[in-house]
Amino acid sequence: MASQADIANRVPITGALMLATLMNTLDSTIANVALPHMQGSLGAAQDQITWVLTSYIIATAIMTPLSGWLSLKIGRKPMFLASIATFTLASMACGVAQNLPEMVGCRLIQGLAGASLMPLSQAVMLDIFPMSQIPMVMSIWSAAVIMGPIFGPWVGGWITESLTWRWVFYINLPIGILSFLGVYMFLEGGGGGRQRPFDFLGFGSLVTFVASFQLMADRGPSQDWFGSREIWTELIIGLVGLWIFIVQTVTTQNPFFHRDLAKDRNYVVCVSFGFFVSALLFSTTALLPTFMQTLLGYSALQSGEASMPRGVGSLMAFLLVPWLIRWIGARPVLLIGIPIACFALWEMSHFNLEMTAMPIMTSGLVQGFGVGLLFSPLNVLGYATLSPMHRTEGTILNTMVRSLGSSIGISMIEASLTTQSSQAHASLASGVNCGDPVFSGLPAMVNPCGPGIAAFNGEVTRQGAMLAYDSIFAWMALGVMLLLPMLALLRRPPAEAPALKLEEMAAAE
Numbered sequence: 317m318a319s320q321a322d323i324a325n326r327v328p329i330t331g332a333l334m335l336a337t338l339m340n341t342l343d344s345t346i347a348n349v350a351l352p353h354m355q356g357s358l359g360a361a362q363d364q365i366t367w368v369l370t371s372y373i374i375a376t377a378i379m380t381p382l383s384g385w386l387s388l389k390i391g392r393k394p395m396f397l398a399s400i401a402t403f404t405l406a407s408m409a410c411g412v413a414q415n416l417p418e419m420v421g422c423r424l425i426q427g428l429a430g431a432s433l434m435p436l437s438q439a440v441m442l443d444i445f446p447m448s449q450i451p452m453v454m455s456i457w458s459a460a461v462i463m464g465p466i467f468g469p470w471v472g473g474w475i476t477e478s479l480t481w482r483w484v485f486y487i488n489l490p491i492g493i494l495s496f497l498g499v500y501m502f503l504e505g506g507g508g509g510r511q512r513p514f515d516f517l518g519f520g521s522l523v524t525f526v527a528s529f530q531l532m533a534d535r536g537p538s539q540d541w542f543g544s545r546e547i548w549t550e551l552i553i554g555l556v557g558l559w560i561f562i563v564q565t566v567t568t569q570n571p572f573f574h575r576d577l578a579k580d581r582n583y584v585v586c587v588s589f590g591f592f593v594s595a596l597l598f599s600t601t602a603l604l605p606t607f608m609q610t611l612l613g614y615s616a617l618q619s620g621e622a623s624m625p626r627g628v629g630s631l632m633a634f635l636l637v638p639w640l641i642r643w644i645g646a647r648p649v650l651l652i653g654i655p656i657a658c659f660a661l662w663e664m665s666h667f668n669l670e671m672t673a674m675p676i677m678t679s680g681l682v683q684g685f686g687v688g689l690l691f692s693p694l695n696v697l698g699y700a701t702l703s704p705m706h707r708t709e710g711t712i713l714n715t716m717v718r719s720l721g722s723s724i725g726i727s728m729i730e731a732s733l734t735t736q737s738s739q740a741h742a743s744l745a746s747g748v749n750c751g752d753p754v755f756s757g758l759p760a761m762v763n764p765c766g767p768g769i770a771a772f773n774g775e776v777t778r779q780g781a782m783l784a785y786d787s788i789f790a791w792m793a794l795g796v797m798l799l800l801p802m803l804a805l806l807r808r809p810p811a812e813a814p815a816l817k818l819e820e821m822a823a824a825e
Contacts, residue, residue: 329444330453332498333437336400339491340430342468343407343484347372348602349472349620350481352609357481360416366730367534369602371420373723374530375427378523380716381572383432384709385514392440395432396499402429404492411485431719435711440503442699442707452638454695467627469605473620518572521560526720528554533727574709577702585805586698587714590691594718595725596795597657597687600664601626602726603733607785608676611669611778622673626680633688646693647806653689654800660686661793665786669778697806729792733784740780745773 347354347368355365387395406425413419438454445453475483532550539546565571577583601623608619633653640649660683667675702710 328498328502330441332495332502333440335491335495335498336396336433337437339400339403339488339495340433342471342491343426343430343488347472347484349469349605349616349623350476350484351602352606353476353481353616354419358413358416358419365416366602366726367416367420368423370530370534370723370727372423372427372430373719373726374526375424376431377526377530377716377719377723379428379431380435380712380719381522382519383436384712385572387432387436392436393499393503396436396503397496399429399432400492400496400499403433404488404496407485407488407492411482431715432712435715438695438711439707442711450696450699454692467624469620469623469627470617471620473615473617476616515564515568515570515572518561518564518568521557521564522572524557525554525561528557530720530723530727533724533731536727536731573713574706576706577710577713580702581805582701582807583698583710585802586694587717589799589802590694590714590718591721592795592799593687593690594721595728596792597661597683598722599725599729600661600683600789600792603729603785603788604676604680607667611781611785614673618673622676623680625677626684629681629684629686630688631684633685634692637689637692640689641693641696646696647803649689649693650803650806651800653686653693654796654803655686656689657683657686658793658796661789661796665790665793667782667786667789669782701807729788732788733781736784736787737777737781740783741776744776744780 351365351368354360354368358365360367383395383399403426406422406429409422410419410426413422441453442450471487472484475481475487528550532547532554535550536547541547542551561572565573565575604623605616605619608614608622609616614622637649640652660679663675663679663682698714699707699710
């Protein structure tokens with residue numbers, strides 16, 4: 317529970333927490349735009365450069381559940397300060413990395429340090445504000461945080477073009493310092509020494525499951541998937557880890573995650589919903605910069621500018637959501653957001669190599685608006701019926717699941733893109749018949765049956781990749797629509813969150 321001092325300092329505490337989360341989101345969006353430049357500088361292949369993204373996300377997913385236990389043991393304030401300082405220093409290290417292993421290692425440290433920033437920020441605000449103000453506060457916080465996706469691509473593109481991609485990591489230094497000072501000065505330092513006995517087996521099996529499945533998703537395309545012994549080994553290890561985690565959670569006296577979380581239907585549905593939304597929608601932010609720079613020939617700055625409307629759409633939705641929730645309720649807002657996000661993906665499935673930036677910007681604006689309509693209602697519905705004593709664990713598990721969804725989504729879609737591009741290339745190339753008189757009349761430089769074979773093959777590769785992108789976006793649109801039935805499982809939230817009883821407070825100690 318929040319102290320009176322924390323309640324009195326709501327505004328500066330919220331500002332410092334928003335800066336910490338902004339640093340987190342800004343870093344990921346900036347890195348997306350700079351990926352093609354990093355690829356050449358670090359000597360990475362196309363299927364390897366996404367490790368810069370997935371290594372960070374998977375480290376976040378692994379560390380997120382442990383951060384809850386640590387925050388209870390050492391207190392929220394020390395946890396925040398250590399996380400912000402380590403994240404900032406790791407950002408500096410990313411800026412000086414000389415090869416892919418160094419970059420991936422630094423990004424892992426970033427992910428480990430940044431894992432607690434978002435869930436603990438949400439937990440603090442849930443404590444220092446009354447439930448009646450939570451929709452408004454969460455929307456304001458989300459609107460400020462979304463400044464990262466709005467300006468991150470443009471700033472990242474400008475920095476990459478004007479300086480080098482390394483400066484996209486150095487930008488975290490002033491933000492990290494301001495956030496550190498804000499937390500140090502205004503947030504109360506108590507709350508440590510209250511953890512339950514640590515479930516080492518539960519945590520270890522969870523980490524094994526997450527790491528094995530992520531490694532399988534990352535390595536699958538280059539290892540011929542289940543034709544490889546390595547992939548089968550990673551799959552079996554992951555399944556064993558998941559089984560041990562489930563058995564341990566059900567049977568042990570003090571599981572790593574409290575069993576009461578699984579008893580709250582709204583919470584379980586919202587967490588599951590967030591996983592699929594992250595896998596289906598957030599992965600597009602990793603796909604589009606590479607699409608624009610490799611297939612359309614955009615510069616980093618141009619791709620960043622074309623990505624900005626996505627964040628603007630999310631900002632518009634975040635500002636509108638509190639009014640919509642009060643007017644029609646949280647569940648109808650979700651019912652509106654899903655078709656909007658689906659429509660944007662369907663529009664993206666009609667991209668082509670001759671288009672201007674306008675379809676990218678308009679579809680991004682619509683998708684950002686649709687996604688923005690989803691997450692605030694999910695927070696309201698997911699936490700409204702959850703006991704306050706489980707909020708910290710609840711936000712941590714929710715963040716971990718969303719991170720895992722994003723990471724798996726990026727890896728699986730990147731793998732699907734590689735496979736479908738190859739298949740489309742083979743299909744297009746099979747139509748070339750050197751005996752056809754049409755080809756004999758072509759100039760030598762573009763003749764696929766002569767000196768122009770390299771140029772022709774390059775164009776077939778572009779066309780095949782474009783077909784693969786369109787196919788993936790169409791399947792993602794269908795996947796989003798399949799989420800609609802989950803809304804029937806959600807219950808209407810009460811006007812106020814359940815009170816924290818004295819006996820529950822004692823148990824939480």
